[in-house]
Amino acid sequence: xxxxxxxxxxxxxxxxxxxxxxxxxxxxxxxxxxxxxxxxxxxxxxxxxxxxxxxxxxxxxxxxxxxxxxxxxxxxxxxxxxxxxxxxxxxxxxxxxxxxxxxxxxxxxxxxxxxxxxxxxxxxxxxxxx
Amino acid sequence: xxxxxxxxxxxxxxxxxxxxxxxxxxxxxxxxxxxxxxxxxxxxxxxxxxxxxxxxxxxxxxxxxxxxxxxxxxxxxxxxxxxxxxxxxxxxxxxxxxxxxxxxxxxxxxxxxxxxxxxxxxxxxxxxxxxxxxxxxxxxxxxxxxxxxxxxxxxxxxxxxxxxxxxxxxxxxxxxxxxxxxxxxxxxxxxxxxxxxxxxxxxxxxxxxxxxxxxxxxxxxxxxxxxxxxxxxxxxxxxxxxxxxxxxxxxxxxxxxxxxxxxxxxxxxxxxxxxxxxxxxxxxxxxxxxxxxxxxxxxxxxxxxxxxxxxxxxxxxxxxxxxxxxxxxxxxxxxxxxxxxxxxxxxxxxxxxxxxxxxxxxxxxxxxxxxxxxxxxxxxxxxxxxxxxxxxxxxxxxxxxxxxxxxxxxxxxxxxxxxxxxxxxx
Numbered sequence: 330x331x332x333x334x335x336x337x338x339x340x341x342x343x344x345x346x347x348x349x350x351x352x353x354x355x356x357x358x359x360x361x362x363x364x365x366x367x368x369x370x371x372x373x374x375x376x377x378x379x380x381x382x383x384x385x386x387x388x389x390x391x392x393x394x395x396x397x398x399x400x401x402x403x404x405x406x407x408x409x410x411x412x413x414x415x416x417x418x419x420x421x422x423x424x425x426x427x428x429x430x431x432x433x434x435x436x437x438x439x440x441x442x443x444x445x446x447x448x449x450x451x452x453x454x455x456x457x458x459x
Numbered sequence: 460x461x462x463x464x465x466x467x468x469x470x471x472x473x474x475x476x477x478x479x480x481x482x483x484x485x486x487x488x489x490x491x492x493x494x495x496x497x498x499x500x501x502x503x504x505x506x507x508x509x510x511x512x513x514x515x516x517x518x519x520x521x522x523x524x525x526x527x528x529x530x531x532x533x534x535x536x537x538x539x540x541x542x543x544x545x546x547x548x549x550x551x552x553x554x555x556x557x558x559x560x561x562x563x564x565x566x567x568x569x570x571x572x573x574x575x576x577x578x579x580x581x582x583x584x585x586x587x588x589x590x591x592x593x594x595x596x597x598x599x600x601x602x603x604x605x606x607x608x609x610x611x612x613x614x615x616x617x618x619x620x621x622x623x624x625x626x627x628x629x630x631x632x633x634x635x636x637x638x639x640x641x642x643x644x645x646x647x648x649x650x651x652x653x654x655x656x657x658x659x660x661x662x663x664x665x666x667x668x669x670x671x672x673x674x675x676x677x678x679x680x681x682x683x684x685x686x687x688x689x690x691x692x693x694x695x696x697x698x699x700x701x702x703x704x705x706x707x708x709x710x711x712x713x714x715x716x717x718x719x720x721x722x723x724x725x726x727x728x729x730x731x732x733x734x735x736x737x738x739x740x741x742x743x744x745x746x747x748x749x750x751x752x753x754x755x756x757x758x759x760x761x762x763x764x765x766x767x768x769x770x771x772x773x774x775x776x777x778x779x780x781x782x783x784x785x786x787x788x789x790x791x792x793x794x795x796x797x798x799x800x801x802x803x804x805x806x807x808x809x810x811x812x813x814x815x816x817x818x819x820x821x822x823x824x825x826x827x828x829x830x831x832x833x834x835x836x837x838x839x840x841x842x843x844x845x846x847x848x849x850x851x852x853x854x855x856x857x858x859x860x861x862x863x864x865x866x867x868x869x870x871x872x873x874x875x876x877x878x879x880x881x882x883x884x885x
Contacts, residue, residue, distance in 0.1 A: 364572065364573070365571070365572075366569055366570060367569065367575060367592055367594060368567050368568070368594065368595070369567065369568055369569075369575055369593050369594055370593045370595065370598055370631075370635050371563070371565060371566055371567060372579075372584050372632065372636060372711040372712075373563045373584075373632075373711050373712070374616075374626040374627060374628035374629075374632050374711060374714065375563075375628065376563070376624050376626050376714065377624055377625065377626070377627075378559075379497065379498060379499075379558065379559040379624075380556075380557070380558055381502070381556050381558070381559055382473075382474045382499075382501050382556070383474075383554060383555075383556055384473055384503055384504070384505075384549055384553050384554070385473040385474075385476070385477045385479050385480070386477065386549065387546050387547060387548055387549060388545055388546050389546065390546060391542055391545060391546060396545070401464065401465055401468070403513075403514070404514040405512075405514040405516060405521075406513065408513075408516070408517070408518050408521055409513050409521045409525060411518065412518050412521045412522045412526050413525070413526055415526075416526030416538070417526065417541075420538050421538070421542065435465075436461075436463075438468065438471060443472065443475070443476075446472070446476070447475075447476045447478075450478065451478060452478055452479040452480065452481070452545045453469070453472055453478065453479070453480040453481070454480075454483060454507075454541060455465045455468055455469055455472075455480065455481070455482050455483065456465065456482075456483035456484075456509075456513070457461060457465065457483060457484070457485075457513055
């Protein structure tokens with residue numbers, strides 16, 4: 330009997346010690362106190378000012394108009410543009426669709442083509458953003 | 460970057476000639492191009508979205524999927540939508556002019572550490588890992604490591620090509636990123652040198668480009684850069700946090716790394732995590748340091764930035780099958796011959812491999828480069844503006860780093876760019 334009491338008492342003391350150690354750990358103790366309020370800096374850089382540009386007025390109709398389909402040179406864009414030229418001509422036979430390859434790299438302006446379109450095109454379709 | 464590129468061209472065309480221009484783009488770029496429209500001053504630009512991919516398909520497939528197909532977002536026929544975009548009158552919003560007003564938030568945020576970590580994550584100020592919160596005190600401590608004024612403009616950066624705006628950032632912006640990365644103040648001049656170039660650590664390209672740097676000079680030991688065991692791995696404080704600071708500066712200062720808008724890597728690139736920061740093992744290399752070969756004095760503190768695909772163990776190539784005897788110069792040459800020319804080829808050699816090369820009779824990197832590249836003249840050399848507009852030459856770059864505990868090395872595609880002196884940023 331005395332042995333049982335001794336064992337139970339020892340376990341109780343051990344449990345108390347364990348709990349006491351646990352609440353003394355910094356992470357656990359912090360939960361019981363108010364966390365400090367920090368002030369930190371916004372890490373963002375500075376974007377440039379942007380002036381909005383007016384969009385071009387739309388056409389009343391595409392009938393009788395000339396629309397350029399411009400290949401920017403991305404792989405497959407030439408095939409897509411050729412198919413667009415054929416397929417759109419079938420679907421909208423009263424409109425002229427003109428296929429053109431653009432020079433000057435994918436993102437560059439082809440001034441000669443731009444000048445041609447200023448004169449001859451009513452609108453432009455430009456694939457391809459892959 | 461084609462999607463922002465064609466969108467920019469369409470905006471340019473509409474602005475110049477007052478005629479409708481319709482970019483045709485894969486649906487995956489919708490979020491990105493909304494930003495591009497704002498950035499280029501025409502948020503209403505009417506973009507036609509289509510089902511991709513286009514590259515690799517036949518005319519018949521494209522005819523079915525695109526020309527007679529539907530917009531995958533709206534479900535309506537592509538052809539009719541294009542006509543509508545050309546003919547439907549402009550709305551009041553589309554006619555707006557003036558300056559686009561936007562807010563990047565307050566100068567400071569307040570909250571508990573947990574709240575601020577959450578906020579930084581939600582605002583995408585981070586690389587998805589917890590950061591050291593940039594209090595004024597920590598940022599001031601970082602700024603003490605340079606003589607440059609906090610409000611000095613350090614650089615201009617964009618995510619690459621036309622995909623995003625070019626933002627500016629100051630020395631203080633870089634200090635905030637450096638604190639967030641966990642960098643020590645003594646690393647700050649290196650971070651400033653990187654920031655001064657404007658080169659992003661996180662390129663937008665769907666290719667998944669990575670960034671890297673090679674550091675030469677006494678600063679390697681001064682700040683504890685690792686060029687021994689695990690030199691390219693993440694387990695070195697200086698290498699890791701400098702690479703991370705570069706990325707955080709790119710994300711926050713340079714308008715980069717936002718998935719869906721300013722980051723579009725199709726499958727991504729794990730080397731984007733902290734970039735590859737290589738300190739060259741000058742002491743155990745048989746060759747002149749990389750910076751000396753670039754024209755600087757030995758001992759000068761120089762950082763050279765790279766961009767490309769990254770590197771991989773040379774063991775991945777059949778040319779490097781292990782045997783009792785190994786002809787390393789030939790192995791490197793054979794691997795070079797297998798590389799695409801877009802970013803050229805880099806060999807990151809451990810000191811034993813570099814010494815094998817030297818012992819084979821190549822006394823300089825120039826001699827060895829002539830051997831590696833000279834017999835590959837028949838290899839088609841891509842020219843810029845070729846297939847897809849890609850191809851930047853077939854250069855060969857060699858650097859030496861790492862330990863001597865085995866005959867291992869890495870190769871891949873990384874092209875050296877700017878070399879910058881670090882000391883002016885102290």
